Amino acid sequence: MDSELQDFYVHQDKMYVATDCIIFGFEDGKIKLLVFRRRVEPIKGEWSLIGSFVKIDEDVQEAAKRVLTEITGLKNVFMEELKTYGKADRDPGYRCISVGQYALIRINDYDKELVEKHGAHWYDIKDLPNLVLDHNQMVADAMERLKQKARYQPIGFELLPEKFTIPQLQQLYEAIYQKELDDRNFRKKVLSHNVLIKLEEKDKTTSKRGAFLYKFDHKTYNKLLKSGYNFEI
Amino acid sequence: MDSELQDFYVHQDKMYVATDCIIFGFEDGKIKLLVFRRRVEPIKGEWSLIGSFVKIDEDVQEAAKRVLTEITGLKNVFMEELKTYGKADRDPGYRCISVGQYALIRINDYDKELVEKHGAHWYDIKDLPNLVLDHNQMVADAMERLKQKARYQPIGFELLPEKFTIPQLQQLYEAIYQKELDDRNFRKKVLSHNVLIKLEEKDKTTSKRGAFLYKFDHKTYNKLLKSGYNFEI
DNA sequence: GATAATTAATGTATTTTATACATTAATTCT
DNA sequence: AGAATTAATGTATAAAATACATTAATTATC
Secondary structure, X not given: OOHHHHHHHHHXXXXXXXXXXXXXXXXXXXXXXXXXXXXXXXXXXXXXXXXXXXXXXXXXXXXXXXXXHHHHOOOOOEEEEEEEEOOOOOOOOOEEEEEEEEEEOOOOOOOHHHHHHOOOEEEEHHHOOOOOXXXXXXXXXXXXXXXXXXXXXXXXXXXXXXEEEHHHHHHHHHHHHOOOOOHHHHHHHHHHXXXXXXXXXXXXXXXXXXXXXXXXXXXXXXXXXXXXXXXXO | OOHHHHHHHHHXXXXXXXXXXXXXXXXXXXXXXXXXXXXXXXXXXXXXXXXXXXXOOOOHHHHHHHHHHHHHOOOOOEEEEEEEEXXXXXXXXXXXXXXXXXXXXXXXXXXXXXXXXXXXXXXXXXXXXXXXXOHHHHHHHHHHHHHHHHHHOOOHHHHOOOEEEHHHHHHHHHHHHOOOOOHHHHHHHHHHOOOEEEEEEEEOOOOOXXXXXXXXXXXXXXHHXXXXXXXXX
């Protein structure tokens, strides 16, 4: 019996705490999810979210950050707790609760080598494979959260490059809401918040004319927040 | 050394999972919180949220329900996960993460004897004592959640009796938002959703004229939900 | 039994925001 | 030079939010 299979039988009476990361990206107008081949028995080798047990002297949040950095090489990524998955029978191997945390990353920022080394793959959110345990549920919950949260907080920008065009931003929101938006009204609404800085440069990768690039203005946004303003897209 | 103090030293290397309940009520126009005298060492006897370790074969959610029922005698109470408190040093006694769950109860429904037996007390949310560990933070987080959530989902009704008047409902929302609302506009908005059933009866406890009682119409609300409608107050 | 006092209920005008929709602008490719 | 393509702008209409004043029903008091 190998040591992992041994664990499988030994630890039925011990409580474990794990964390799993629901890692979202945005590419080609589509929301994508980073998935991995599961590294431990049982069901080793199946598609899975990336996760880890929380160490005895480690904050749960730290554990999630650790995992994310190990895999992507990125630090300072937007990450937020989703919810805790605490069904007694959710994992056939251990009594293990898992704190789901979703992350939003700029898809081209991460260290591709690191990711490939871990047998990772970016799946279109609309075309996911079966994931182990309750991981498909976690993804569904995270997607729902993203949908709700993106409307009232400017977290969508975490999925775009630092510099982006209005049509790109619109594409992103269309992907999140799964709904087409009117381009004239979208632009009007987005710009009305005065939290975008228009740059001199244009992006010409998607059109002959080119579209002006913008940056999100964190400074102004934070100021506005303090004076009781409400972001909404 | 008594057995609880012994536990205190023995279990430093074991991971525990607990759940704590943030129990809200509404009375006299005020949001109130149900707090207890802590039952275990260390800091036994201090004001605390009510909680419990999650048993090895018990769902986390079940554990929270169990606690709530033990204390209040109530079942089928609105309860929702808030977030997980997972700092490694949050509890000096154990390595223990706690899943915070907030509950909304009709303050007169619960079994008063049960509550008194447990040394409980309803505190005005604006006038809380110091609670053990990170429990004040849990309450602050739960209050913030309630504030956010009540706006877009009709959870406020969970804090009112089955039958309530519009002025009562307004008082509740004023307490949640911590802000005065215009009575004419409030009434208009609330009734515009068509999810309140006007009864024949009046409540005369607060005025000579009396105010008509209403019930929340769950059936209609659920129908509307399915057809993509958005509740907002 | 008229009047004062008190809270409930209703209505309207104004401002703001959301929606629906068509044209012009800049650039590259042929 | 003109066709093709995506970006950018504007306007009219509908809907929703806000601000604000009066009337209605009832009980308590003189």
